[in-house]
Amino acid sequence: xxxxxxxxxxxxxxMTNKKSLKCEQHLGHNAMYWYxxxxxxxxxxxxxxxxxxxxxxxxxxxxFSPECPNSSHLFLHLHTLQPEDSALYLCASxxxxxxxAFFGQGxxxxxx
Amino acid sequence: xxxxxLHLPTLSVQEGDNSIINCAYSNSASxxxxxxxxxxxxxxxxxxxxxxxxxxxxxxxxTVLLNKTVKHLSLQIAATQPGDSAVYFCAExxxxxxxxxxxxxxxxxxxxxx
Numbered sequence: 431x432x433x434x435x436x437x438x439x440x441x442x443x444x445m446t447n448k449k450s451l452k453c454e455q456h457l458g459h460n461a462m463y464w465y466x467x468x469x470x471x472x473x474x475x476x477x478x479x480x481x482x483x484x485x486x487x488x489x490x491x492x493x494f495s496p497e498c499p500n501s502s503h504l505f506l507h508l509h510t511l512q513p514e515d516s517a518l519y520l521c522a523s524x525x526x527x528x529x530x531a532f533f534g535q536g537x538x539x540x541x542x
Numbered sequence: 543x544x545x546x547x548l549h550l551p552t553l554s555v556q557e558g559d560n561s562i563i564n565c566a567y568s569n570s571a572s573x574x575x576x577x578x579x580x581x582x583x584x585x586x587x588x589x590x591x592x593x594x595x596x597x598x599x600x601x602x603x604x605t606v607l608l609n610k611t612v613k614h615l616s617l618q619i620a621a622t623q624p625g626d627s628a629v630y631f632c633a634e635x636x637x638x639x640x641x642x643x644x645x646x647x648x649x650x651x652x653x654x655x656x
Contacts, residue, residue, distance in 0.1 A: 432585065473586070473631065473646035486643055520585050529574050529635065531644065533585030 433457045436534035453504040453521030462504040468517035511541045561619040565632030572634040
């Protein structure tokens with residue numbers, strides 16, 4: 431266990447559904463991230479939050495909407511996804527300014 | 543259409559041998575270079591990092607070498623064990639980028655034969 435917990439572990443959703451992924455860490459970290467890992471591309475950074483403020487958005491489509499209510503929780507709200515969005519979504523956290531990021535086990539998302 | 547998976551380089555070594563995993567990077571201005579290990583069904587796990595002003599750093603059973611002249615990074619694992627079987631990713635933090643803005647390479651799959 432890395433101390434970063436993601437739920438659910440697996441999710442199957444239709445293209446018209448709305449769902450949310452949850453990430454939680456109690457490591458005292460102040461930076462949290464969403465990454466996408468698909469079979470076709472290397473790990474891709476999606477969003478970065480430092481001290482609850484979004485500091486990076488790597489040209490992610492608006493059908494992905496992040497939310498960081500506090501430094502321990504991070505959500506990824508999903509709506510009207512496409513089949514090509516099927517991937518492993520990984521959450522990570524770190525201390526701001528440190529290179530070591532701790533990853534959760536990911537949510538395996540399948541869009542049908 | 544047919545989906546094509548990401549082709550991962552593979553490395554197969556005998557238990558007890560040393561492993562060398564290589565990575566080429568493109569951004570000569572990156573501040574840090576990092577190695578991550580990802581076991582099946584798990585998220586990536588930090589192994590070791592090296593700052594751009596260094597050329598070698600050692601950890602427990604691992605050594606990272608940085609050759610800025612040819613933009614090459616390598617991870618050496620001494621006395622490889624079955625538990626080292628995983629996909630290994632190199633990552634870089636671009637100069638001026640936030641510390642969390644990791645740019646990952648494609649990964650190398652390491653298989654350890656008992």
